[in-house]
Amino acid sequence: MLLEVRDLYVEFRTRDGVAKAVNGVTYAVDAGETLAVLGESGSGKSVTAQAVMGILDMPPGRITGGEVLFQGRDLLTLKEDARRTVRGAEMAMIFQDALSSLNPVLSVGDQLGEMFVVHRGMSRKDARAKAVELMDRVRIPAARERVGQYPHQFSGGMRQRIMIAMAMALEPALIIADEPTTALDVTVQAQVMELLAELQRELAMGLILITHDLGVVADVADRIAVMYAGRIVETAPVHDIYKAPAHPYTRGLLDSIPRLDHKGRELYAIKGLPPNLTATPPGCPFHPRCPRARDVCRIDVPPLYPVSEDRRSACHFWEETIDASPS
Numbered sequence: 047m048l049l050e051v052r053d054l055y056v057e058f059r060t061r062d063g064v065a066k067a068v069n070g071v072t073y074a075v076d077a078g079e080t081l082a083v084l085g086e087s088g089s090g091k092s093v094t095a096q097a098v099m100g101i102l103d104m105p106p107g108r109i110t111g112g113e114v115l116f117q118g119r120d121l122l123t124l125k126e127d128a129r130r131t132v133r134g135a136e137m138a139m140i141f142q143d144a145l146s147s148l149n150p151v152l153s154v155g156d157q158l159g160e161m162f163v164v165h166r167g168m169s170r171k172d173a174r175a176k177a178v179e180l181m182d183r184v185r186i187p188a189a190r191e192r193v194g195q196y197p198h199q200f201s202g203g204m205r206q207r208i209m210i211a212m213a214m215a216l217e218p219a220l221i222i223a224d225e226p227t228t229a230l231d232v233t234v235q236a237q238v239m240e241l242l243a244e245l246q247r248e249l250a251m252g253l254i255l256i257t258h259d260l261g262v263v264a265d266v267a268d269r270i271a272v273m274y275a276g277r278i279v280e281t282a283p284v285h286d287i288y289k290a291p292a293h294p295y296t297r298g299l300l301d302s303i304p305r306l307d308h309k310g311r312e313l314y315a316i317k318g319l320p321p322n323l324t325a326t327p328p329g330c331p332f333h334p335r336c337p338r339a340r341d342v343c344r345i346d347v348p349p350l351y352p353v354s355e356d357r358r359s360a361c362h363f364w365e366e367t368i369d370a371s372p373s
């Protein structure tokens with residue numbers, strides 16, 4: 047296994063108390079595989095990714111338990127300089143907002159080239175040639191002419207391509223893309239997503255794709271992990287989830303995807319708000335919003351029940367949830 051996150055816990059000290067942002071997350075990604083991580087705002091998708099990458103703000107953040115095994119090594123026990131080498135060369139991250147992730151006062155050629163100068167000891171001239179090659183690869187038109195330009199001279203979609211080029215420059219084994227297309231126009235979103243999926247296949251990288259959008263996931267992901275209140279509530283191969291979710295929260299997410307054939311109908315929205323992470327409700331954290339909740343749900347925390355060999359659901363009533371799906 048390329049990456050295994052095991053029983054990870056992260057909390058933040060805030061003025062309102064301790065926010066338990068990640069509560070025992072376990073997930074895995076293999077080489078060449080795409081894992082989509084889904085869930086509403088605040089469910090812990092980014093914080094988990096930051097802990098994996100080693101870029102969590104500490105303080106106020108604190109990792110209070112778990113392991114992050116990358117190619118068998120626990121990254122959480124590495125010293126910061128060893129960690130830095132892994133980051134960039136072996137795993138890289140793509141963020142939503144390229145403009146604040148790229149350096150505004152360096153040309154894109156210098157930023158891309160820097161990777162090869164620092165990590166590969168290349169001369170400036172060779173690094174520049176590499177930068178042009180990478181820009182071609184992410185299909186930025188007229189790369190040779192534009193290599194000296196600055197980030198603000200590119201459109202949003204082109205900047206996102208530059209960030210993808212930065213991430214894959216050293217051909218890392220793992221890429222984490224945190225809402226890589228959210229800030230873009232809808233048509234550009236699809237193109238950027240397609241490019242990312244294509245490069246991932248070509249280089250057989252592991253990809254963790256964090257997104258709100260179950261719609262894009264169907265085309266690109268192999269597996270899905272659904273997060274709620276800092277926990278994984280369902281994890282399964284993509285086709286299983288689309289066929290019949292095994293958790294009422296996943297059901298709610300699926301029902302809130304806009305569909306062309308349902309034009310004009312009102313979109314379903316999951317009722318209520320995500321829990322306050324400084325005071326998560328007892329029992330199943332989803333119970334205040336769950337249409338299937340019973341008494342037991344208010345008392346017993348559901349474990350991740352094995353639904354099948356490669357599928358888990360944290361719902362006491364996962365069987366009836368699957369059965370309730372229209373076939």
Ligand SMILES: Nc1ncnc2c1ncn2[C@@H]1O[C@H](COP(=O)(O)OP(=O)(O)OP(=O)(O)O)[C@@H](O)[C@H]1O
Pocket residue numbers: 058059060065067085086087088089090091092093094103106107258323
């Ligand atoms: N630096 C921080 N200080 C305090 N709390 C934080 C900090 N970063 C994250 N949190 C808390 O951790 C929780 C999980 O945040 P996270 O960013 O992982 O959510 P997310 O699932 O990525 O949401 P989104 O879809 O909005 O990006 C949030 O409730 C947030 O308030």
Ligand code: SF4
Pocket residue numbers: 293294295330331332333334336337338339340343348360361362363364
């Ligand atoms: S355990 Fe109960 S409250 Fe939680 S998702 Fe399942 S049915 Fe709903």
Ligand SMILES: [Mg+2]
Pocket residue numbers: 091092093224
């Ligand atoms: Mg996030």
